[in-house]
Amino acid sequence: MFLRSGFSIINIPFRVIELINALCFKYFPISQRCVIQFASTSIFKSRVGTELLMGKVVQLSYIGLKRTPCAQVRCRRNELNVYLKKYFARPFDYWALDADSLTNLGDTVLIRRIERPERPTAIVMHKVERVVFKYGNVIDPVTKKRVVQDEFSDEIELKKQLVKEVIEDPFQQDALLFEERRAIQRERLAARKRAIENDSH
Structure with missing residues (x-):
């Protein structure tokens, strides 16, 4: 002000x-x-259209007497703040037709705008094109591997297996002293490194 x-x-x-x-x-x-x-804080909306959007399903519902299934999809779009000269992500909710009942809550889906005659109501302007990720089952689109948090699931399994072979197996032998167990761990780790180097060459 x-x-x-x-x-x-x-x-x-x-x-x-x-x-x-x-x-x-x-x-x-x-x-x-x-x-x-008062200081003006007008924000320009993004010029990117809403023909094809990706978002997360936040609500499922039925409309009309035929009980056509619909999904409320939350999409993030960028808006330019003219004073800060920076884009900020802002969530927008869109209703989309889900005629085949493909979606569940939390799924990441791709929605496409539909023509005016195909719209059952004025609010529903999109339809679900396809499910990109099922909730809780994120697949990397490039490698087609399942992702858990920020790691591939097969890498997690490999780490578990290596830890069991190198660290835990020597400690199951009760007769060995601590230094002997550590020596066995080092030998196994060195052997594993040599095997990896030989495979890469």
């Missing part, structure tokens, strides 16, 4: 602005009144 009086621009709190505004209108003629202006 800014107060413009002559050439000065002062950043002041909202309650002070209300007080100054009341005093200006009471004691000054129209030509000499202070002009109170």
Whole structure:
């Protein structure tokens, strides 16, 4: 919020602005009144169309007497803040027809805009094109491997197997001393490294 009086621009709190505004209108003629202006925070919407969107299913419902299944899909779109010159992601909800009942809650889906005659209501403007990821079963689109958090599932299994072979197996032999167990672990680790190097060459 800014107060413009002559050439000065002062950043002041909202309650002070209300007080100054009341005093200006009471004691000054129209030509000499202070002009109170609020800082404009208009945001330009993204120019990217809504023909094809990807989002997450947040609600399932049925519409009409025929009980046509629909899904509410939350899509993230970017909006430009003209003052910060930066895009910010903002969620938008779209209703989409799900005629084949492909989706469940939490699924990531691709939705496509449909023509006006195909729309059952004015609110439903899209249809579910396909399910990209089932909820809880994320597949990397490049390698086609299942992902758990930020690792591939087969890499996690390999790590578990290596830890069992190198670390845990020597500790199952009770007769060995600690140093002997550590020596066996080092030997197995070195053998594993040599095997990997030989495979790569």
